[in-house]
Amino acid sequence: MALRSDERPARPEVASVETKDRLGAGADKTVARAMSPLLAHLFGGSLPVRLAFWDGSAAGPLGGPGTLVLRAPRALARLVWSPDELGMARAFVTGDIDFDGNLFEMLLALEAKTKGRRRLGPRAVASGLWTALRLGVIGLPPSRPEEEVRLGGWLHSKQRDAVAIRHHYDVGNDFYRLVLGPSMTYSCARFDREGMSLEEAQRSKHDLICRKLGLAERPGARLLDVGCGWGSMAMHAAKNYAARVVGVTLSASQVELARERVRDAGLEANVEIRLQDYRDLRGESFDAISSIGMFEHVGTKRMDEYFNILFSLLAPTGRLLNHAISTPGGSRMHGRSFINRYVFPDGELVDLANVAGAMERAGFEVRDVESLREHYSETLHAWVANLESSWDQAVALVGEPRARVWRLYMGGSANGFDDGGIAVHQVLGALPAQGGASGMPRARTGWG
Secondary structure, three states, rough: OOOOOOOOOOOOOOOOOOOOOOOOOOOOHHHHHHHHHHHHHHHHOOOEEEEOOOOEEEOOOOOHHHHEEEOOOOHHHHHHHHHEEEHHHHHHHHHEEEEEEOHHHHHHHHHHHHHOOOOOOOOHHHHHHHHHHHOOOOOOOOOOOOOOOOOOOOOOOOHHHHHHHHHHHHHHHHHHHHOOOOOOOOOOOEEEEEEEOOHHHHHHHHHHHHHOOOOOOOOOOOEEEOOOOOOHHHOOOOOHHHHEEEEEEEOOOHHHHHHHHHHHHHOOOEEEEEEHHHOOOOOOOOOEEEOOOOOHOOHHHHHHHHHHHHHHEEEEEEEEEEEEEEEOOEEEOOOHHHHHHHHHOOEEEOHHHHHHHHHHHHHOOEEEEEOHHHHHHHHHHHHHHHHOOHHHHHHHHOOHHHHHHHHHHHHHHHHHHHOOOOOOEEEEEEEEEEEEEOOOOOHHHHHH
């Protein structure tokens, strides 16, 4: 079933939205009219999108980016019991709230109207409670969706990190293959020329990293890929640069498929995939280290330890390429956020300056910093298109609630990269040899 980003995935039919709100006789009995005081508190004036309610009434602009559909009274009950981002997330994951229109534009319009507000103020909460009473939707708190996670144990302990990684990555290899495409690469691609496919852009990213790490000048170099995913970077380095690669990940599902892909490519002699925590790497030496889309799981608390361990594993003139999402000032996924409960539990974005500082404290010489912010937006748009074009298959693989989680998080993240709220940087560090020799090329033209 083909589906564009301005269409909603096929779901049960709902009452059609009238082109004119029912504000005539008996209008006081419509949900739209009952909701109007609460909507005024939420949005402070005009609505950014059309809102349609379970009784067929509606409010808001007809010519906007789309319609936010509240399919059942339970949607309001969720917001009353959790008057914040988490309540909205639970309603969307369960299908009580849906987006009918262009996902990216609707999220952007809603964000512009609610920016800076994690929780509703007292007046809005009171208005919501009164509205819920009028509509008769107050009762016991609705149950949390099964897809929501709350971790126990010490933050960023090995045991807790392993659970967090399994929650996100052990969703199912077939689902990730559907979303990511043949490249099976779950990080920002590099669209360095017009009209590139997602697969071409992912190869371009991997090749850039190999060249930054100096693998072209070191045939047979030993490479460590931290957070190796399904083995795409490891395979690219082995196939194109004769690197001998060790890839480590905490996801058993990733290890299983990565090893299968390595065998199918005939690269077993050059690529080893391990189910291993980077903190357990000891007594080995590598010429280069890549860490692509893994650092977000490390956290500020463990940042110095992370770079110290990687530094200890490098031979003189070795290089580290740290590819990670960042945000000015840093940002930890707080406990009641959608991202923390459903997508990246304990995830943390670190300020770029703090990343560079931690690398220098560990002993690295920071040699290059490059932003790929716009490239990540394009990557996310491609992933969303893959998901939407195979929506029925995705639902069959992981269930509709989890498919909805991925659609919402990727759509919202794309907007974050577009407006500059978040970015992604590649930071290249070198371990100079005695006397200061770094082995680095004189200019970036050395790696293209």
